[in-house]
Amino acid sequence: MEQLLQHLVNGLVLGGTYALLGIGLTLIFGLMSVVNFAHGEFYTLGAYAAFAALAWAGLPFVAALLAAIAAGALLGALCERALLRPLRGHSIDTIMLVMIGVWIAMQNAELLAWGGVARSIPHPFPTAPLTLGPLNIAPLRLFVVLTAAALIGLAWLLIQKTRLGTAMRATFQDRDTAALMGVPIGRIHTITFAFGSALAAAAGALLGPVFLAYPSMGDLASLKAFSVVILGGLGNLAGATLGGLLLGVAEELGAGYVSSGYRDAVGFVAIILVLLFRPAGLFARAERIG
Amino acid sequence: MLRLEGLRAGYGPIEALRGLDLEVQQGELVCLLGANGAGKSSTLRTISGLLRPRAGRIVFDGAEIQGRDPSDVLRAGIAHCPEGRRVFPYLTVRENLAMGAYVRRDGAAIAADLERVYAHFPILADRRRQAAGTLSGGEQQMLAIGRALMARPRLILFDEPSLGLAPTVVETTFEIIADIRRDGTTVLMVEQNARLALRMADRGYVMESGRIVLSGAARNLLADDHVRAAYLGG
Ligand SMILES: Nc1ncnc2c1ncn2[C@@H]1O[C@H](COP(=O)(O)OP(=O)(O)OP(=O)(O)O)[C@@H](O)[C@H]1O
Ligand SMILES: [Mg+2]
Numbered sequence: 267m268e269q270l271l272q273h274l275v276n277g278l279v280l281g282g283t284y285a286l287l288g289i290g291l292t293l294i295f296g297l298m299s300v301v302n303f304a305h306g307e308f309y310t311l312g313a314y315a316a317f318a319a320l321a322w323a324g325l326p327f328v329a330a331l332l333a334a335i336a337a338g339a340l341l342g343a344l345c346e347r348a349l350l351r352p353l354r355g356h357s358i359d360t361i362m363l364v365m366i367g368v369w370i371a372m373q374n375a376e377l378l379a380w381g382g383v384a385r386s387i388p389h390p391f392p393t394a395p396l397t398l399g400p401l402n403i404a405p406l407r408l409f410v411v412l413t414a415a416a417l418i419g420l421a422w423l424l425i426q427k428t429r430l431g432t433a434m435r436a437t438f439q440d441r442d443t444a445a446l447m448g449v450p451i452g453r454i455h456t457i458t459f460a461f462g463s464a465l466a467a468a469a470g471a472l473l474g475p476v477f478l479a480y481p482s483m484g485d486l487a488s489l490k491a492f493s494v495v496i497l498g499g500l501g502n503l504a505g506a507t508l509g510g511l512l513l514g515v516a517e518e519l520g521a522g523y524v525s526s527g528y529r530d531a532v533g534f535v536a537i538i539l540v541l542l543f544r545p546a547g548l549f550a551r552a553e554r555i556g
Numbered sequence: 557m558l559r560l561e562g563l564r565a566g567y568g569p570i571e572a573l574r575g576l577d578l579e580v581q582q583g584e585l586v587c588l589l590g591a592n593g594a595g596k597s598s599t600l601r602t603i604s605g606l607l608r609p610r611a612g613r614i615v616f617d618g619a620e621i622q623g624r625d626p627s628d629v630l631r632a633g634i635a636h637c638p639e640g641r642r643v644f645p646y647l648t649v650r651e652n653l654a655m656g657a658y659v660r661r662d663g664a665a666i667a668a669d670l671e672r673v674y675a676h677f678p679i680l681a682d683r684r685r686q687a688a689g690t691l692s693g694g695e696q697q698m699l700a701i702g703r704a705l706m707a708r709p710r711l712i713l714f715d716e717p718s719l720g721l722a723p724t725v726v727e728t729t730f731e732i733i734a735d736i737r738r739d740g741t742t743v744l745m746v747e748q749n750a751r752l753a754l755r756m757a758d759r760g761y762v763m764e765s766g767r768i769v770l771s772g773a774a775r776n777l778l779a780d781d782h783v784r785a786a787y788l789g790g
């Protein structure tokens with residue numbers, strides 16, 4: 267029982283960051299119909315930005331997280347303006363190919379900049395685990411899960427409660443009519459891509475110090491993000507959140523009770539089951555983006 | 557107030573407007589008639605900036621607005637209530653109305669206008685927290701009209717406001733449009749229900765394959781043989 271609780275907690279830590287990744291990807295897909303194969307590269311970017319801020323600039327962890335978020339948002343905005351804006355109206359296949367190009371380019375730029383050796387990201391948290399009743403949790407992991415929860419909450423507030431978020435949802439539901447209301451569709455796309463990329467970068471900055479940073483770390487992150495979106499349903503914020511948590515917990519349980527080598531396989535088995543039995547996603551409902 | 561001169565627009569190889577001339581005076585209610593596919597919606601979409609013209613001019617209050625973004629056209633004072641109502645189905649009634657005022661920054665006046673819309677359409681006030689997609693067709697039409705009013709336009713473009721509504725609701729809708737005009741907003745309306753529309757309008761235009769083929773005072777059009785045969789069922 268205690269072991270089960272412990273796995274659940276570890277799963278939530280992992281799942282919180284998966285949810286951040288999934289929310290970013292699902293927003294970009296839902297609003298812009300862009301299948302963003304480069305999503306995981308923004309995760310990598312976040313991890314390296316955190317590394318630079320912590321190891322080189324000696325910034326506090328929160329500042330490093332903010333730097334990673336800013337880097338993700340900035341590069342995301344740039345990517346949208348330079349590559350996606352000119353391609354608006356082109357077929358989804360064309361845009362997919364371009365995003366595959368971005369994926370390859372970003373990953374190789376990271377390899378060039380940081381070399382192929384994995385780096386461990388220094389963090390200021392004590393390594394001795396905190397003991398909460400029957401549970402043990404490393405302070406870093408506790409910080410990761412709380413920050414992920416806070417960021418998910420902020421994303422939700424932005425989408426549901428602000429003028430910008432309402433315009434984003436309106437654009438998703440009916441782009442032409444949103445334009446008739448005076449919504450600047452191009453700017454909404456830039457903001458959405460920047461926002462989704464910033465969430466991926468935040469996930470990288472949070473999970474990077476838990477594991478290691480290496481140039482191809484984004485590939486697995488992309489796979490997780492796509493899994494979360496499949497679990498949760500496209501464009502579904504609540505679905506991505508629950509899907510992320512579920513995937514994290516499933517992986518942790520699989521690693522704990524089956525074999526740690528099967529960690530990633532467990533997630534994909536879950537995806538296959540979902541696709542077989544609930545192809546629109548576990549939490550499919552009519553509403554999306556919200 | 558609004559003048560279209562030699563307007564041409566289309567979709568890829570399809571020419572929807574082939575040199576269209578049309579004028580709306582301040583305070584008028586003008587109706588645009590035409591068969592399916594004549595280009596009526598394309599005309600409104602070109603005015604509001606959703607469709608870029610290939611040639612011609614759109615002059616509104618003395619300024620050329622052709623090819624401008626929809627948000628600029630809306631800020632200039634033209635709101636477009638699109639065909640098929642097009643409410644945002646998963647936004648609440650209140651959020652839909654707020655979207656109507658998206659380009660405005662005068663918070664207090666927006667709140668006052670919101671109350672005015674609720675007073676005019678009490679059903680929307682009752683349903684303010686409900687997703688717009690759950691409203692009936694007639695209620696959605698009220699919402700679409702209320703949403704257009706939230707922009708405080710000086711000219712409203714209506715695209716087939718009676719489409720798909722029950723006869724009694726059609727009448728209510730036309731009464732609302734007459735009210736809007738009486739309150740001083742100029743109206744350009746596309747309508748299939750030619751008889752009702754011409755009874756209410758000052759002037760009318762008849763469109764065929766992208767051009768105006770006939771225009772005149774509404775009462776003259778009601779009596780015109782061609783109009784009677786083609787649009788009023790003989
Ligand atoms: N998005 C589009 N892509 C391609 N062609 C279009 C598009 N929209 C309209 N058209 C074409 O442009 C022409 C004019 O269409 P439009 O919608 O303006 O007609 P309409 O007079 O509003 O017709 P209706 O009474 O059916 O609403 C038609 O031939 C139509 O097929
Ligand atoms: Mg039409």
